Amino acid sequence: MESIQAILNNPYVFAALMALAPLLWILPYALFAIWFERKVSAHMQDRLGPMRTGGWHGWSQSIADLVKLLLKEDLIPAKSKHGLFMLAPYVVFVGSYAAYAVIPFTSAYVGSEINVGIFYFVAVSSLVVVGILMGAWSSNNKWSLFGAMRSAAQIVSYEIPGTLAILAVVMVVGSLSLQDIVRAQEGWFWNWFVFGKFPFLFIAFLIYFLCSLAEVNRTPFDIPEAESELVAGYHTEYSGMRFAMFYLAEYANMFAVSAVAVTLFFGGWQSPFGTFLSGPAWGVFWFLSKGMGFIFLQMWLRWTLPRLRVDQLMYVNWKVLMPFAFVNIIFVGLWMMIAQ
Amino acid sequence: MSEIRTEDMVINMGPQHPSTHGVLRLALTLNGEIVEDVVPHIGYLHRCFEKHCEAMTNYQQVVPYTDRMDYLTSMNNNFPWVLAIEKLLKIEVPERVAYIRVIMAELNRIASHLVAIGTYGNDIGATTPFLFCFRDREKILDLFEKTCGARLLYNYMRVGGLSHDLHKGFAEEARQFIKEFRPTIKELNGLLSYNKIFIERTARVGILPADVAINWGVTGPILRASGVKWDLRKNDTYSLYDRFQFDIPVGTDDVGVIGDCWNRYMLRMREMEESLKIIAQALDTLPEGDVKAAIPKRIRPDPGEVYVRTESPKGELGFYVISDGSATPFRVKARAPSFCNLGALPEFSRGVMVADLIANLGSIDIVLGEVDR
Numbered sequence: 001m002e003s004i005q006a007i008l009n010n011p012y013v014f015a016a017l018m019a020l021a022p023l024l025w026i027l028p029y030a031l032f033a034i035w036f037e038r039k040v041s042a043h044m045q046d047r048l049g050p051m052r053t054g055g056w057h058g059w060s061q062s063i064a065d066l067v068k069l070l071l072k073e074d075l076i077p078a079k080s081k082h083g084l085f086m087l088a089p090y091v092v093f094v095g096s097y098a099a100y101a102v103i104p105f106t107s108a109y110v111g112s113e114i115n116v117g118i119f120y121f122v123a124v125s126s127l128v129v130v131g132i133l134m135g136a137w138s139s140n141n142k143w144s145l146f147g148a149m150r151s152a153a154q155i156v157s158y159e160i161p162g163t164l165a166i167l168a169v170v171m172v173v174g175s176l177s178l179q180d181i182v183r184a185q186e187g188w189f190w191n192w193f194v195f196g197k198f199p200f201l202f203i204a205f206l207i208y209f210l211c212s213l214a215e216v217n218r219t220p221f222d223i224p225e226a227e228s229e230l231v232a233g234y235h236t237e238y239s240g241m242r243f244a245m246f247y248l249a250e251y252a253n254m255f256a257v258s259a260v261a262v263t264l265f266f267g268g269w270q271s272p273f274g275t276f277l278s279g280p281a282w283g284v285f286w287f288l289s290k291g292m293g294f295i296f297l298q299m300w301l302r303w304t305l306p307r308l309r310v311d312q313l314m315y316v317n318w319k320v321l322m323p324f325a326f327v328n329i330i331f332v333g334l335w336m337m338i339a340q
Numbered sequence: 341m342s343e344i345r346t347e348d349m350v351i352n353m354g355p356q357h358p359s360t361h362g363v364l365r366l367a368l369t370l371n372g373e374i375v376e377d378v379v380p381h382i383g384y385l386h387r388c389f390e391k392h393c394e395a396m397t398n399y400q401q402v403v404p405y406t407d408r409m410d411y412l413t414s415m416n417n418n419f420p421w422v423l424a425i426e427k428l429l430k431i432e433v434p435e436r437v438a439y440i441r442v443i444m445a446e447l448n449r450i451a452s453h454l455v456a457i458g459t460y461g462n463d464i465g466a467t468t469p470f471l472f473c474f475r476d477r478e479k480i481l482d483l484f485e486k487t488c489g490a491r492l493l494y495n496y497m498r499v500g501g502l503s504h505d506l507h508k509g510f511a512e513e514a515r516q517f518i519k520e521f522r523p524t525i526k527e528l529n530g531l532l533s534y535n536k537i538f539i540e541r542t543a544r545v546g547i548l549p550a551d552v553a554i555n556w557g558v559t560g561p562i563l564r565a566s567g568v569k570w571d572l573r574k575n576d577t578y579s580l581y582d583r584f585q586f587d588i589p590v591g592t593d594d595v596g597v598i599g600d601c602w603n604r605y606m607l608r609m610r611e612m613e614e615s616l617k618i619i620a621q622a623l624d625t626l627p628e629g630d631v632k633a634a635i636p637k638r639i640r641p642d643p644g645e646v647y648v649r650t651e652s653p654k655g656e657l658g659f660y661v662i663s664d665g666s667a668t669p670f671r672v673k674a675r676a677p678s679f680c681n682l683g684a685l686p687e688f689s690r691g692v693m694v695a696d697l698i699a700n701l702g703s704i705d706i707v708l709g710e711v712d713r
Contacts, residue, residue, distance in 0.1 A: 308541070312541075
């Protein structure tokens with residue numbers, strides 16, 4: 001017993017355990033979200049979706065799929081750059097997983113309480129682009145390369161208005177730490193930033209939400225993997241476990257951006273009803289359910305909207321979101337100056 | 341500083357590609373995202389239809405082969421074939437037969453347009469309208485199945501008649517379908533046709549001017565979307581089409597410009613409503629009669645030749661048949677609309693972006709079974 005205590009007291013072991021904790025959420029969440037997405041799309045389209053595997057509404061379909069992908073042969077194209085090809089899916093996943101380090105699941109738990117949390121999130125989630133480019137370049141497929149080029153252009157440019165929208169919140173709170181941002185929204189739901197400094201933070205939320213869709217390649221901004229144009233975009237050549245890693249990264253990323261939207265604008269782990277059902281344990285509940293609400297919103301959009309063209313995508317970013325984000329920041333700044 | 345050397349990328353699209361609607365191969369020359377040139381390569385589905393016809397033991401046996409040309413519009417493929425042979429034989433069909441043929445052809449036109457619209461939405465990135473279209477197409481297929489037993493390749497029309505009479509209760513079921521289908525068109529319009537993103541993607545894209553369209557022999561919805569009011573059901577009427585009241589929609593410039601992808605798409609929406617009108621009128625005046633009475637036992641037309649063309653959902657479908665007096669045709673030539681329409685693709689796809697090329701290709705609505713025959 002004492003030896004276990006001693007091991008836990010070792011700061012490195014403790015850090016490793018804390019680093020693994022988000023996996024407890026991501027893995028079951030990804031399995032659930034993939035099943036959920038299939039169900040959501042099916043019911044929107046007058047279908048039933050998976051119904052057989054596991055009995056009740058095909059609940060274990062994702063598990064069966066995962067087992068299938070794990071058992072599949074690890075295909076590597078003969079003319080690919082083998083090392084890069086094998087590494088790329090993990091780089092993508094590392095990018096989205098590292099973002100979880102600063103996400104405050106509850107008042108008592110955050111992977112790493114650093115005071116530049118949101119800055120770290122923006123920076124580390126850009127790693128995904130590197131992985132995508134790596135995988136596409138090394139698979140030696142023109143369609144993949146096409147997808148990666150689009151993806152890089154898209155993610156890099158949408159980061160700018162997204163970050164500007166985040167900046168508006170940071171200006172209001174005066175801190176880059178995500179826990180501080182959540183604590184600043186204490187009380188009932190009208191204290192959430194999405195309703196605060198109306199309408200400027202609401203605009204900031206809209207801009208951030210659109211940019212987050214683009215950042216995780218969801219419809220209407222899913223041009224990097226546009227099925228009808230590029231077959232599957234950057235992961236065309238992948239199969240088996242490596243393909244599953246791309247998938248896992250995509251869903252992990254979806255939740256990461258949703259979590260940041262929740263943290264910045266929807267009170268994070270705060271209960272919507274003041275002190276009612278609040279506390280660290282309920283905090284996890286509120287945080288995850290708000291996050292899943294955003295996941296559902298992303299799915300809803302995906303199964304409703306067509307896809308933009310690559311030049312229209314850039315137009316929306318540079319000529320619509322960017323000016324709005326800048327003007328918004330100026331107004332939030334003015335508000336803060338006047339309020340002082 | 342020397343200029344950076346750039347090269348066009350030649351990329352192969354298809355024959356296994358989700359948006360080539362079958363086994364079409366496009367050789368694209370790309371400059372970044374811009375399509376410099378596109379060369380369609382066809383023939384992956386060639387089945388020697390015309391040569392097969394000469395090897396049949398009689399004229400009726402060709403009917404199931406026409407089914408397989410444009411497998412989404414089998415009824416419309418049977419139609420010109422039986423009309424051509426009847427013209428060669430100089431026989432008249434009973435009134436009821438002609439009525440049922442028109443009803444079936446128009447129902448099949450709606451089914452075909454639904455696939456065209458659904459897959460087009462899919463090409464643009466919206467998956468849901470595709471499933472909605474297939475849901476409604478299913479109702480038409482159910483009607484066909486009850487009447488002739490088949491859901492895709494009907495083999496329904498015969499020279500001089502039909503293989504089966506309508507099943508009992510067809511008229512009520514068809515009326516029910518019309519009643520249920522009208523709201524669906526509205527739903528599709530809301531979900532796709534007037535969706536801002538969809539309009540952005542298709543309006544003013546891939547404009548095909550009327551004169552170019554005519555030069556390439558383009559027919560059907562694509563020609564009409566370019567502003568040419570040309571529909572064989574009116575302009576060179578056949579069967580009973582002169583008895584029914586319906587309009588021929590043409591391309592408009594209220595959303596995009598005449599001849600763009602949006603118009604080609606929207607024209608099919610409008611044509612479905614016109615088809616509903618024709619079906620409703622035909623159901624109201626459907627006469628009684630025996631649909632098999634006039635089927636000739638032995639078909640040996642006098643030597644001669646005939647060309648009969650009809651308005652299939654994709655355009656002008658015509659059969660040119662030469663008879664040498666024997667029991668089999670001496671020569672058959674099919675004029676397939678998808679083939680001619682595909683020819684115009686490079687004409688309005690040079691200089692567009694890759695995503696627009698997909699939009700252009702989808703708006704032509706080709707079926708490779710008909711392109712290659």
